[in-house]
Amino acid sequence: MQMSYPNGLKYTKEHEWIKIEGSVATIGITKYAIDQLGDIVYLDLPKVGASFKAGVNFGTVESVKTVSDLYMPVSCKITEINQTAIDSPDCLAEDAYSKGWLVKVEVENIPADLLSASEYENYIKGGN
Amino acid sequence: MSLPVEEKLKLTPLFEEHLALNGKMVPFAGWNMPVQYTGVVDEHKAVRNSVGIFDVSHMGEIIVTGRGALDYLQGLVSNDVAKLQIGQAQYSALCYENGTLVDDIIIYRRGFDSFFICINASNIEKDFAWFKERCPKQGVHLENVSDDYAQIAIQGPKSRELIAKVVDVKITELAYYHFTEGKVLGVPAIIARTGYTGELGYEVYLPASAAAKIWRGLLQVGHEYSVKPCGLGARDTLRLEVGYLLYGNDMDNTTSALECGLGWVTKFEKNNFVGKEALLKQKEEGLIRKLVAFEMQDRAIGRHGYKVYASSEGENSIGNVTSGCPAPTVGKNIGLAYVNQAYSKLGSQIWIEIRGEKKPALVVKKPFFVHGSAQG
Numbered sequence: 042m043q044m045s046y047p048n049g050l051k052y053t054k055e056h057e058w059i060k061i062e063g064s065v066a067t068i069g070i071t072k073y074a075i076d077q078l079g080d081i082v083y084l085d086l087p088k089v090g091a092s093f094k095a096g097v098n099f100g101t102v103e104s105v106k107t108v109s110d111l112y113m114p115v116s117c118k119i120t121e122i123n124q125t126a127i128d129s130p131d132c133l134a135e136d137a138y139s140k141g142w143l144v145k146v147e148v149e150n151i152p153a154d155l156l157s158a159s160e161y162e163n164y165i166k167g168g169n
Numbered sequence: 170m171s172l173p174v175e176e177k178l179k180l181t182p183l184f185e186e187h188l189a190l191n192g193k194m195v196p197f198a199g200w201n202m203p204v205q206y207t208g209v210v211d212e213h214k215a216v217r218n219s220v221g222i223f224d225v226s227h228m229g230e231i232i233v234t235g236r237g238a239l240d241y242l243q244g245l246v247s248n249d250v251a252k253l254q255i256g257q258a259q260y261s262a263l264c265y266e267n268g269t270l271v272d273d274i275i276i277y278r279r280g281f282d283s284f285f286i287c288i289n290a291s292n293i294e295k296d297f298a299w300f301k302e303r304c305p306k307q308g309v310h311l312e313n314v315s316d317d318y319a320q321i322a323i324q325g326p327k328s329r330e331l332i333a334k335v336v337d338v339k340i341t342e343l344a345y346y347h348f349t350e351g352k353v354l355g356v357p358a359i360i361a362r363t364g365y366t367g368e369l370g371y372e373v374y375l376p377a378s379a380a381a382k383i384w385r386g387l388l389q390v391g392h393e394y395s396v397k398p399c400g401l402g403a404r405d406t407l408r409l410e411v412g413y414l415l416y417g418n419d420m421d422n423t424t425s426a427l428e429c430g431l432g433w434v435t436k437f438e439k440n441n442f443v444g445k446e447a448l449l450k451q452k453e454e455g456l457i458r459k460l461v462a463f464e465m466q467d468r469a470i471g472r473h474g475y476k477v478y479a480s481s482e483g484e485n486s487i488g489n490v491t492s493g494c495p496a497p498t499v500g501k502n503i504g505l506a507y508v509n510q511a512y513s514k515l516g517s518q519i520w521i522e523i524r525g526e527k528k529p530a531l532v533v534k535k536p537f538f539v540h541g542s543a544q545g
Contacts, residue, residue: 077193079193079204079205079208079209079402080208080209080210082470082495083468083469083470083495085469085523085524101524103470104209105209105210105402105406105494105495105497106204106205106209106402106405106494108470108472
């Protein structure tokens, strides 16, 4: 069974996860967020080459009923988008932390307030 | 991404049942309602293929009785209430003087002078005040019984087989848009062959105190038909596939009964009713805009509030989307939108602005899904 919040990742209070490997990072949304949204049917992701500051809106994820904004966890430049996720958004629910990644980026700056797995889990449960 | 924040909301008598079934609760029209249990698409398909049950206890009910009841209602609503037989239900518009909508309602005729009216959850106080203001001093008695009644909708091709097992009346011959009064699992109820899904279905009005017992009983008895509890999410995708309107989205106090396509329940041949004059004038002069059905030609989804344009470069909006979602049975992204009359013809190309980009859509015929079992 897939772990709810893998330890090697960092998290945001807006429910994105980020896997930082040197100057490169992979970004997705957490299993918790996916469960809250229900059937994900459409992803709107930025183009390769676009630059974002940490905390700004970089795309949207749509379920049958709702549209939710995605917020960039780090300041970065997009190097790759997950075409498989765009073509079959189902893969987010199947595999949120691997097959269901959204974008890969070249990291420019990492904010200090990213959460660890246990901090995120605590946050979801309503703790501090 | 951001998730919605909880508000202080009203609860239906089935709230505990929803929690027990892991229903995902969301705010809707001031109520805390289940949007889904197992998933919108899963529940949608259950209703199209077998049977689903919905808690619609948030809807309101008004009782109108007395020797003046028929005349009073005739002067208030757009449809011809005199045509309504005892035991029959009728969909109607409730208009303001200018022809825009107070609400859309279903009137059930229980006796010669006795009517039961189902109204929208978000409009309960407003509608009852509207009814009261226009009520004659004598001869008509009004009662807002919204808190006394729970309502459960049982919808899907297997709904008749399921309901037949829990009622003490002959249900198999109940015709579309007719109702009967009997007992459901021993509890007195109004059992109507109405619904909001395009499928064969029943809407059952019950005493609020008995709602949980009936809900559990329906799930138990319906097990052999794979009955599923369904949330507001599936209710919305099901109703949109068959082109039914939602008050507050597709119509409100800014849209006229004719613009949103309720001309079929607007009976100009009957004596005066509130809004008749304005609507007649609008009919003679022609409509400036109309509610149309559209199908996206792109993978994006046109949703409530998005602007509509005449071309991909167009700068002036020609209308706005009122409802939109992926349609699970049809397999397309569909919706309803108000557009200028010139773009309302079937086959018209329109463009919907989605996060700054204009995406192509076509005006198509309603309903999107035509093979429902509702009238079979």
